[in-house]
Amino acid sequence: MKGAELVLQVLQQHGVDTIFGYPGGAIMPIYDALYQSDVKHYLCRHEQGGAFSAIGYARASGKVGVCMATSGPGATNLITSLADAMLDSVPVVAITGQVSQAVMGTDAFQEIDVLGLSLAVTKHSFMVRSVAELAATLHEAFAIAQSGRPGPVLVDIPKDVQLAEIAYQAEHAKASKAASVHTSLANAGKARALIAAAQKPMAYIGGGVHMAGAMSQLQQFLTANPMPSVTTLKAMGSVAKDNAHYLGMLGMHGTQAANLAVQQCDLLICLGARFDDRVTGNLQKFAPHAKVIHVDIDPAEINKVRFAHVALLGDMKQILPAISAGTNCADWLAQCAQLKQQYGWRYDHPGERIYAPLMLKQLSERMPDNSVVCCDVGQHQMWVAQHMRFSSPRNHLSSGGLGTMGFGLPAAIGAKLARPQDTVITVSGDGSFMMNVQELATIKRFRLPVKIVIVDNQRLGMVKQWQQLFFNERYSETDLSDNPDFVALAAAFAIPGHCITRKDEVESALEAMFTWPGPYLLHVCIDDKDNVWPLVPPGAANEEMITEAKA
Amino acid sequence: MNHVLNITATNTPAVVERLLQVTRYRGYELAGLQLTPRHDAKSLNITLTVSGDKPIHLLTSQLHKLYDVQQLELAGSELAVLSA
Ligand SMILES: Cc1ncc(C[n+]2csc(CCOP(=O)(O)OP(=O)(O)O)c2C)c(N)n1
Numbered sequence: 001m002k003g004a005e006l007v008l009q010v011l012q013q014h015g016v017d018t019i020f021g022y023p024g025g026a027i028m029p030i031y032d033a034l035y036q037s038d039v040k041h042y043l044c045r046h047e048q049g050g051a052f053s054a055i056g057y058a059r060a061s062g063k064v065g066v067c068m069a070t071s072g073p074g075a076t077n078l079i080t081s082l083a084d085a086m087l088d089s090v091p092v093v094a095i096t097g098q099v100s101q102a103v104m105g106t107d108a109f110q111e112i113d114v115l116g117l118s119l120a121v122t123k124h125s126f127m128v129r130s131v132a133e134l135a136a137t138l139h140e141a142f143a144i145a146q147s148g149r150p151g152p153v154l155v156d157i158p159k160d161v162q163l164a165e166i167a168y169q170a171e172h173a174k175a176s177k178a179a180s181v182h183t184s185l186a187n188a189g190k191a192r193a194l195i196a197a198a199q200k201p202m203a204y205i206g207g208g209v210h211m212a213g214a215m216s217q218l219q220q221f222l223t224a225n226p227m228p229s230v231t232t233l234k235a236m237g238s239v240a241k242d243n244a245h246y247l248g249m250l251g252m253h254g255t256q257a258a259n260l261a262v263q264q265c266d267l268l269i270c271l272g273a274r275f276d277d278r279v280t281g282n283l284q285k286f287a288p289h290a291k292v293i294h295v296d297i298d299p300a301e302i303n304k305v306r307f308a309h310v311a312l313l314g315d316m317k318q319i320l321p322a323i324s325a326g327t328n329c330a331d332w333l334a335q336c337a338q339l340k341q342q343y344g345w346r347y348d349h350p351g352e353r354i355y356a357p358l359m360l361k362q363l364s365e366r367m368p369d370n371s372v373v374c375c376d377v378g379q380h381q382m383w384v385a386q387h388m389r390f391s392s393p394r395n396h397l398s399s400g401g402l403g404t405m406g407f408g409l410p411a412a413i414g415a416k417l418a419r420p421q422d423t424v425i426t427v428s429g430d431g432s433f434m435m436n437v438q439e440l441a442t443i444k445r446f447r448l449p450v451k452i453v454i455v456d457n458q459r460l461g462m463v464k465q466w467q468q469l470f471f472n473e474r475y476s477e478t479d480l481s482d483n484p485d486f487v488a489l490a491a492a493f494a495i496p497g498h499c500i501t502r503k504d505e506v507e508s509a510l511e512a513m514f515t516w517p518g519p520y521l522l523h524v525c526i527d528d529k530d531n532v533w534p535l536v537p538p539g540a541a542n543e544e545m546i547t548e549a550k551a
Numbered sequence: 552m553n554h555v556l557n558i559t560a561t562n563t564p565a566v567v568e569r570l571l572q573v574t575r576y577r578g579y580e581l582a583g584l585q586l587t588p589r590h591d592a593k594s595l596n597i598t599l600t601v602s603g604d605k606p607i608h609l610l611t612s613q614l615h616k617l618y619d620v621q622q623l624e625l626a627g628s629e630l631a632v633l634s635a
């Protein structure tokens with residue numbers, strides 16, 4: 001068979017039945033092989049969108065997402081999405097066509113040094129030099145993408161390698177096994193001692209917990225060691241909804257209760273998180289009284305930005321039970337419950353205009369169980385994290401580390417294909433939506449019943465908020481009041497829609513959206529003056545939150 | 552402050568670029584680089600000397616993660632000598 005057919009065989013060996021991509025000259029042999037393959041290819045309308053769909057697929061399912069692109073512009077269009085997968089540790093395999101080796105290095109048509117470009121945005125990358133290496137390289141790519149801390153892997157395949165003949169028997173090829181993770185419990189005793197002695201323990205939960213498959217171990221840990229908990233953006237949905245001690249998201253737009261409690265705690269148990277600057281605010285002033293227990297799979301995260309008194313490396317599933325010690329902190333639990341009560345969200349917003357936090361709360365209450373919400377980036381993204389509840393981090397896909405506008409719509413396509421039984425909703429902003437709007441064509445072609453909610457403030461709202469607060473209200477290039485008619489735009493892709501402007505329209509509009517069997521766009525107009533609160537200003541400690549009243 | 556790292560790496564086309572890219576991105580300067588293929592030419596012995604004020608573990612822990620790096624040891628650094 002040809003190298004191109006081998007590629008598809010190996011994909012199938014890894015259980016891949018869904019891929020996202022866009023054809024072009026240097027990857028034509030693989031597209032030719034696809035023509036009669038069982039692997040289902042979803043044509044995106046921009047490679048960035050295709051790779052975001054692969055990310056959405058991976059994040060919603062826990063499997064590896066696969067995307068493909070041609071050489072040159074196809075491959076460069078993947079870069080942003082690979083960077084997104086890198087910073088959020090998403091297992092993705094990207095396959096790119098490359099010009100034939102005979103012309104490589106001559107600035108051939110559509111030749112770009114993709115291997116060189118990949119260095120900063122992938123966990124690892126390969127250039128395949130001979131068809132004899134092709135199968136082993138692809139197996140390795142899958143192993144690397146999933147092992148340890150997951151991440152994106154790129155495989156660049158020259159056209160002549162795709163065309164070369166090779167005798168390949170899939171059943172004889174053994175998938176190279178992912179390097180098993182070494183777990184050290186040597187420090188578990190120290191961790192137990194700290195937990196047992198803590199008067200104000202706090203669990204700080206990141207995306208690493210669910211990615212390790214340790215959701216049930218986490219609930220058991222929190223039950224056996226009652227303590228307040230907070231989550232990062234990526235870990236929303238990690239703590240069971242009935243856990244009374246959960247305080248919400250921490251950080252720049254976290255809840256006041258979460259931030260105030262973290263600042264007071266005397267032991268911070270960091271589980272699969274990395275002290276990102278959006279979480280810590282002023283690092284020197286973050287959780288100033290706390291000793292730190294840090295549990296992670298990536299040794300490079302230990303002591304990277306915050307000193308850990310005790311570090312445990314490896315498999316979260318084994319570590320969590322091993323550090324369970326029992327807590328005795330009734331006063332602290334009561335104090336945190338009081339904070340939670342005192343600083344609860346308020347939805348009694350005056351006026352008849354739609355208040356996005358309330359609308360999202362209504363959406364959250366109305367959406368079917370196990371719905372997946374895919375966000376874009378900006379104020380609406382923070383409102384989703386603040387006002388919607390999720391039963392699993394796989395149900396809340398948000399571009400965390402890279403904060404990439406344009407993520408939501410294509411990610412929703414991937415999520416819908418990964419979980420066809422579940423409702424998938426994109427919550428996008430009027431700015432972000434336009435960044436990958438072309439993917440409406442993908443939704444149209446495959447009649448994907450994705451629900452699209454555009455929170456339209458006619459602004460690049462998050463940037464506008466910073467201009468208002470920190471740049472003397474100089475609103476440079478953040479006005480979008482000449483937005484297109486979004487409902488008409490959707491109609492051009494045969495997607496029905498509806499526009500609402502008043503609070504009293506919300507419930508019936510949500511009902512109509514969920515009742516409609518196919519894709520649907522709900523255009524929600526809000527006041528351009530609404531901002532996200534609370535907010536920790538740059539350079540400030542997390543207890544110095546600005547709230548609406550103070551601003 | 553100079554740090555000398557002795558690295559054994561798989562001899563893949565981009566391996567040196569990867570080492571240098573991580574070194575630069577993590578905020579260290581290149582102060583010396585030597586490489587010799589091992590006898591079978593499948594691996595390289597690399598001596599990477601870097602300078603930087605940050606603790607060297609911030610660099611070594613990232614270099615360790617490179618898939619092509621087989622072995623990495625800190626041969627010496629002024630810091631280590633001073634604190635010994
Ligand atoms: C690709 C990309 N470009 C620029 C930014 C910077 N940025 C962050 S939020 C934002 C505004 C987003 O506007 P919109 O999608 O309308 O969301 P809103 O904040 O108004 O809810 C911008 C420009 C980004 N995060 N991503």
Ligand SMILES: [Mg+2]
Nearest residue numbers: 429430459461
């Ligand atoms: Mg907006």
